[in-house]
Amino acid sequence: MSNPTELSNFLSSVERRAYKQALYAVRNEHSALDIVQDAMIKLAGKYGDKPAAEFPLLFQRILQNTIRDYHRRQKVRNAWSTLFSSLMPQHETEDYDPLENLKDDDNQSVPATPEASMQQQQIIALIEQGLTRLSSRQREAFLLRYWEGMDTAETAAAMGCTEGSVKVHCSRATQALAEFLKAKGVDKL
Amino acid sequence: MSTNTTDNNRRGINPEAVANLLTRATQQLDSETVTALQRARDVALERQLQKKPVLVLHTGHGVRGLIPHSTHQWVAAAILLVTILFSGVNYWQHTQEHELGHLDAEILADDLPLEVFVD
Structure with a gap:
């Protein structure tokens, strides 16, 4: 309790x-x-x-x-x-002017703190952009597994799917994110 | 572990490093959003489900708790029953005697009508 x-x-x-x-x-x-x-x-x-x-x-x-x-x-x-x-x-x-409502994803990061480098801010913005491009299930699996620190079983329980599906979603999400970052000039992370 | 490292090298991405950067991003949220989240938390806490204590007379045994189990309990129950019965009979007798005494007193005082003596 x-x-x-x-x-x-x-x-x-x-x-x-x-x-x-x-x-x-x-x-x-x-x-x-x-x-x-x-x-x-x-x-x-x-x-x-x-x-x-x-x-x-x-x-x-x-x-x-x-x-x-x-x-x-x-x-x-x-x-x-x-x-x-x-x-x-x-x-x-x-x-209606779409330009007035268009979100600039490349510049959505908050003002940099003194200790944070500009390069790091750019990488964070790219990662966030990459995450929004993943499928909902891939993003869900990736964030629960690696950001929330859940194991495969817990992630599967939270997502309402099998552990095998979680592994597949995580693998594809990681690969897609890596490819997106590589295309943007980030080779290693 | 080594398989994961090999996979990460092949993919060029370490999920833990990504997670660390995402955590860093959460520390840079604007104050408006942080305040809104705090307000949302307060609203949620006001609605937290708490099991309230319920006032119920509960023996923990239910109906079975009323049935005597040992010889001592049976004897005690019998004594209790006899006492209740004796008290009841005694009370009934006392009431009867009181009524009869009252009637006698009224007869002697001639306060009653004649019809009473006819019966």
């Missing part, structure tokens, strides 16, 4: 990584924050009385499911908006 302090400590230790995971998946800062908040509330509300040792796996399951729910909702919303936009006259959408 956990107490509020244990849950608070766990959430504060995981919240930034969770936000980044959601951001890589949905590529929208506000949506990523909403997803993390939803996942936190679900964990606290439904599993707040569980032992603290169970929090990491439970939270990752909830987070990944919340991200998947977001994608499902987006798919439905996009289908409806496509339907309506096809029914609308073209001149009504002419005011």
